[in-house]
Structure formats: C-alpha cells, structure tokens
Amino acid sequence: MDQDLSRTSLSRDAILLTGQVALVTGGGGGIGRGIALGLAEFGADVAIVDIDGEAAERVAALVREKGRQALVIVADVMDRDAARGAVATALEGLGAVDILVNNAGGTRPIKLVDMTDRQIDRQIDLNLKGLVAITQAAAKAMIARGAGGSIINIASIEGLRAAPTYSVYAACKAGMLNFTRTLALELGEHAIRVNAIAPDLVPTETMARFAPGIVSPEGRAAQARYIPLGRAGNLDDCAGAAVFLASAMAGYVTGVTLSVDGGTWASSGWTRNDADGWRLFN
C-alpha cells in the first residue's frame, strides 16, 4: 500500500493565512469590511476594492494596525475593465491574489412589475455580471502563479429560496451559486477552490440608514422568533466563514454553499412563537 491511511497532521496553523493576499470587493463597508478585517486578523494582506475610496481607506488603516499590508483600489466591479484592472493593481502592489472575495452587491425591495429597465440592468450588472470579469482575471492570475487559491462568493439565502420583492436579485444570487459550483469543477485541477456563503439578515450601517426598523427593539424581537439561533447575523459571523473557506482548514471544500444564517434556511417555513414553540405556517 503506497498510502499511509493512519496519517493525521492537522495543526492549528491550518487556519492561518500568513503570506497570502486577499482581494475583497466592496471591502469598504458592511459584510466586506468585516471579511477584509477578519482575513487580515488571520494573517492575510488585503486589497480593498470599492467605489467608496474614503471608506476603503478607513478599512485599510485598520488592516495596517493589524500589521498587515493593505492596498486601496477604487473601482466599480460593474465596469469590466476596471474590475480586471483591480486584479492587475493588486498583483502589482501586493504580489499575488490568493483569495478573491466577491462581496460587492446588494438591493432594495421592489416588485418586478414596478422596476424600470435601468433598475433591472443595474441589479444584474451589480449582482451577477459584476463578479464574472474580476473572477476571470483572478483565476487566470492564480493559474499562472500555480499556487492554487480560494474564491469566495457572497451570495444570499435569497439565492436559495423564493424572495418576493427581490426577484431579479434572487435570480442573480441563484446564478452566482451555480457559477460557484461550475467554476469549482473548471478550476479544481489548479487547486483553486470556489465556494459561496449565503447569509440571511446581517444588519449593516447602510441597512440601518435605509431600514432602521431592522435594528429597532421590535425588529430584533421578530428576528429572535424566526431565526433559529434567535438573532440576526453580524459581520464576524460572515468573516469567520470566509476565513475558514480561505484557509487550509477548508482544503478539501469546493463547490459548496455555506449558509451563514442562524438556521433560517433549515427552518424553511417553520416559525417560533412564544406560546407554542416551533410551528409550521404559524
């Protein structure tokens, strides 16, 4: 037998990202900011790609406080040339892209029948087309370097379930999940792993501005009822999942969607009320 089947060698260092370079789109705010800081905490240097240069600079300063290198790249992922240029700038400035986090995205609730063509195109450009060019450029760079890599797509629970008032966004996120699975097959031979994270509600500063009810006591009470773990997600919940998927701890994980949702996807129609506990169609 040429294989030692009793061999084990897992070390706690496997979670570290020391010497690796991450590129995080939308890293200037919200979930992307949390992921950029989480990756830096575990040792990665980080290129922060965002349309908001000032926000990205603030995150870069925090990355540097952790003793890691940070590079701010002001670019709109919806612009193919700018997205490809962002990868080139990261390669030039930090020497590699080992980890790509496609996080820039988002939406506001609106029924399809009320959407203008411009709104529909923007949703698709931001949430689906926006990740294709940058992923292509990063994958080419990873292949050329020959050291493998990890691509992490920030999808949503809305890519897994029906999502009234989010139809175009939900379609894009579902597309992102199959893009993830398909690329896992195309890139596996290069040791490039491709995975997705599907958060449910993660209140961010942007969200608190546009939908303050989400962070109100009433909002939190409702979240405690319908989310099995009894609370909304936070930036560290998403960052922890990203660090895991980026690291050697997930060295045999590719093509998966990791739900970071407190159990909402699993609950699928079950809700909790104070009187009777869990019920279907409460």
Ligand SMILES: NC(=O)c1ccc[n+]([C@@H]2O[C@H](COP(=O)([O-])OP(=O)(O)OC[C@H]3O[C@@H](n4cnc5c(N)ncnc54)[C@H](O)[C@@H]3O)[C@@H](O)[C@H]2O)c1
């Ligand atoms: N927050 C949630 O509850 C939640 C839930 C599920 C999925 N998600 C997904 O997580 C990702 C991040 O969402 P968030 O809530 O943290 O968003 P956010 O609005 O709080 O932050 C988004 C960041 O991306 C930047 N950005 C926006 N458009 C960009 C573009 N075209 N190019 C480059 N940068 C751009 C913004 O400047 C900002 O810094 C999105 O893909 C979203 O669909 C969020």
